[in-house]
Amino acid sequence: MQPTPTKLDSAADAMISADESLLAVKDLKTHFFTDEGVVKAVDGVNLSLKRGKTLCVVGESGCGKSVTARSILRIVPAPGRIVSGEISFQQRNGAMIDLAQTNPKGREIRQIRGREISMIFQEPMSSLSPVHTIGSQIMEAILLHLPVTRQEARKRAVSMLELVGIPRASEQLDSYSFELSGGMRQRAMIAIALACEPQLLIADEPTTALDVTTQANILDLIRDLQQASGMSVLFITHDLGVVAEIADEVVVMYLGRDVESGPVDAIFHDPKHPYTRALLQSIPRYDSRDRDRLYSLKGTVPHPFDRPSGCPFHPRCDEFIHERCNTVDPDRYAAGTAESVRCLLYSPDED
Numbered sequence: 001m002q003p004t005p006t007k008l009d010s011a012a013d014a015m016i017s018a019d020e021s022l023l024a025v026k027d028l029k030t031h032f033f034t035d036e037g038v039v040k041a042v043d044g045v046n047l048s049l050k051r052g053k054t055l056c057v058v059g060e061s062g063c064g065k066s067v068t069a070r071s072i073l074r075i076v077p078a079p080g081r082i083v084s085g086e087i088s089f090q091q092r093n094g095a096m097i098d099l100a101q102t103n104p105k106g107r108e109i110r111q112i113r114g115r116e117i118s119m120i121f122q123e124p125m126s127s128l129s130p131v132h133t134i135g136s137q138i139m140e141a142i143l144l145h146l147p148v149t150r151q152e153a154r155k156r157a158v159s160m161l162e163l164v165g166i167p168r169a170s171e172q173l174d175s176y177s178f179e180l181s182g183g184m185r186q187r188a189m190i191a192i193a194l195a196c197e198p199q200l201l202i203a204d205e206p207t208t209a210l211d212v213t214t215q216a217n218i219l220d221l222i223r224d225l226q227q228a229s230g231m232s233v234l235f236i237t238h239d240l241g242v243v244a245e246i247a248d249e250v251v252v253m254y255l256g257r258d259v260e261s262g263p264v265d266a267i268f269h270d271p272k273h274p275y276t277r278a279l280l281q282s283i284p285r286y287d288s289r290d291r292d293r294l295y296s297l298k299g300t301v302p303h304p305f306d307r308p309s310g311c312p313f314h315p316r317c318d319e320f321i322h323e324r325c326n327t328v329d330p331d332r333y334a335a336g337t338a339e340s341v342r343c344l345l346y347s348p349d350e351d
Helices: 065-073 109-111 136-145 149-162 181-194 214-227 241-245 264-269 274-281
Strands: 021-033 039-052 054-058 080-090 096-098 118-119 200-204 232-237 251-252 256-265
Touching: 021 065, 021 232, 039 054, 039 065, 039 080, 039 232, 039 251, 054 065, 054 241, 065 080, 065 136, 065 200, 065 232, 096 264, 118 181, 136 149, 136 181, 149 181, 200 214, 214 232, 214 241, 232 241, 241 264, 251 264, 251 274, 256 264, 256 274
Parallel strands: 039 256, 054 232, 054 251, 118 200, 200 232
Antiparallel strands: 021 039, 021 080, 080 096, 251 256
């Protein structure tokens, strides 16, 4: 018999204790103020990441995953900005800092970017500079954060390329991004991100547009580096196969909100939110029969200027409750061990 669902209060809002938590995001809201109106790209996200663990953030395109990651590093492009919420991060010296309150161009956050939190961006061809060598871009990060000479920085850059599996590292150091293959460019991005041994690595769909073999190699590389260094990983993806392979915890996002979160086994074997179940049903199965039709999630993610009332998922939901889901905005409810879900199906008021 499952425990009675309850609304998560402020005390139960944190999934883990402060001494285990490296990163805790609470009710984060990042909006873009345009001439046409306000785009609520992130509209109340909550997530926690333990030391040495991997948290996967999943959802369709347009759900706010990348904006959430950029909000953590305070690199949200104009006209976007954080309007409310907390981003608590425990620094290397043990001090806690609310990144949401820092100046995006200030010294405090610039000392954290690249040194304590690094990011692998989604498309290496557009993220790497085409007019600077790979070596100069790695060395820039090293010289900015570590007290080393240029010669020492170059040696460290070579060792980083070797670490990520790039052959003839000392020669490739002087190569430009357009001279490398897609897989090699992604490895170079990882080398830049790990050059200063960060506590937290944010990987924004690092295997997008890569072939299956290269994807597997990149995932193995990130996992091996994580085990060797003990860093935490925030992995953003829409590939549930990747999630099953690398995740410890999972946060499912829809239209700028976390709709379900919990351990990876619970998410895959006992999903609660109708959106999570729909995503899992959309995965092709090896044991399906020849004429079985693959489940298709109806509709698309709504336009930011046309957000549905009530639960944002209700126009696409197969378990829609008339006159409830379209009028009531669901809170976060407890629905199992270390889980939360935004769905009226788990509201105590619906019992």
